[in-house]
Amino acid sequence: MNAGSRKNTLTPYLWLLPSILLIGIFVVFPIVIVFRMSFSEISKSGVIGGFIGLKNYKDAVSLPAFGTVMKNTFWWVLSVVGLSTLLGFIIALVLNQEFAGRKIARSILIFPWATSLVIQASVWNYIIKYEYGSLNNVLLNLGIIKNAVNWRSSYQIEFIWECGVGIFVTIPFVAFCVLSGLQSIDESLYESAIVDGAGFWDKLFKITLPLVRPALSVSTVLNIIYVFNSFPIVYTMTKGAPANKTDTMITYLYMLSFYDRRKGPAIALSVIGFVILCICAGIYMMTVMRKEDSES
């Protein structure tokens, strides 16, 4: 190998080096530390002790709220990712049409995504408040209801509200991902399909969906990770109350660590969450890539 070709081989790695260093320091190193801590004894105030094997994991899965929290996390991710993908897709289809005020509509759509989640959750808290909530005020003033309604009358309903806020703030992300995919579709494909007698559903399922699938795949994988790790909505709206019945894994492990001060099980839970996410993302990516390979 001559000097020129060696230089060419090394060049890409040199360009990648800053990113690799940053990822190593800020991503890989903390992950390794957390894995190590999950097998260590950790005191209530955070002092790291010796190796204790799987004790933190055993303690974590035997916590009374563990089952409820896992179930909540499943429904939280499924409902927020699923419904925001469906609704975001529909909104993207609408925004891809030519109509007056399309630019304004697109700008408005970005607001929920561009606003801080804590602010969003706090605003929704005020909207559905029983005593002075805007929703009750509007409905009372319009004469639709005669007495104020307690919109948070049970923890199941509170959890549904949290999911609703999650969906509301996630829709714009999906819509814009899909919209970028839609704009890359060649118009002539639809024109040819129309000539061949294709209807709306034919065009949707045989042209639009296959062609925006890469964009949808990316948004879905990213959404699963974002939504699974989302903390502010649940923490701001209920703090997991009553008794962890509205907690998801992320808020629960925070409460466990900094309220209950059971840091060992909390760290074990964070590792469990990390592994679950890796598996989900891995399965999804493999499925999508295999499909794309077989089609190409």
Add this chain to the structure above:
Amino acid sequence: MKKMMRNMMIFAAAAAMTAGMAMAAHAEVELDVIICQYGPNTNEWFLGSGMDGSNFVEKFEAENPDIKLNLDVVSWNDVYTEVDTRIANNNAPDILNIDVFANYANDGLLLPVSDYCPEDLYSDFFPSFIDQSVIDDTVWAVPDLASARALFCNADIFEEVGIEYPTTWSELEDACQAIIDFYDGEIYPWGVDMTTDEGQAAFAYYTWGNGGGFVDENGEWAVNSDENVEAINFALSLVENGFTNPNPATQTRYDLQDMFAAGKLAMLIAPNQLPTYVADKGGDINMVTVNIPAADGKASSSVGVMDRVMAFKDDTAEDQDARNEAIGKFLKFFYDPENYVGWVSMEGFLPAVNSAVEALVEADPTFEAWLDVLGGCQFYPTAKAEWDQVKQGVIAAEQNALTGSDIKEELDALQAQLAG
């Protein structure tokens, strides 16, 4: 040329020695201090211009030029996260202002108070406050301030309905029913906060008023005593009968204080700062303070909440004596009545040292009545290592009971966990 070089080297060596000596003469002890944010004025007082146009750090450093303060004011929401993270990274603060101390003491992270607190200052603290920070006969923290809870009643509502202020649980039920009947449910008679923030306070209000509590007479955990079960069942019955705010598991004390300030809530157990809070919110409530109602035939008990200042060990400090002395100077300066009275009255708290009482009562005569309340207060058993578990455990028990679980089974399970 050689001579010039030699002269330059001699000059450089002399300059280096002089600089070294100057540095030695101004050798500083640096103290990392974390203060909790009690209100909007805390930051101004410690770091801004809220202390006669200056601030605590500037004034302290002017008086103690050999000590440098790296002082952070941290919100209560973040302080536990910040402190625990710093401890995990072997970077604990030198001085910490917070409410709890037992975990730090049990991990061997704290210095005994006797190592750094000057004797004259130590003897100035209320002894009953100091007693709350003792583990194994060692005092690990000193109190920085306190607040006491009492029942605040909206006097106008009581006058309009024509009822007396309740002193017992049965009188409380009658008063609640009368308020509901009179206002047709438009005004909540009684505020209940069983949230993750303060559910332990609710537990204390009712169990202490029924002769129960977190611990028995020997100081052992007794969360599932018959008195406690009866007391929490009474609190739950108030919720079930519609006498309270509708969502006690998620409506915090601040939500309730807002309702009280808006005239939507007739009675609320709250700290002595409630009048300041209501005024800040623009409320104009004619309020009366009375004892927290107790079970019939039982004595009323107030709840005291106290925060602390503690010092962490630092084995890397070269001169431990100088460090301890600097911590002592910090405390002396903080508790100097000239500074401390302004600090306590600014946020509406009650003092922890005798030397501040006279000036505070002179400035605000209502302080005296609150000091009497404070004298009869019970405090949370924060010196016990399991306090975090008990605190979260009773909150979870209350919240589960609000959703239909049996409170006795919940408290039995918590007691069994503590025994195990």
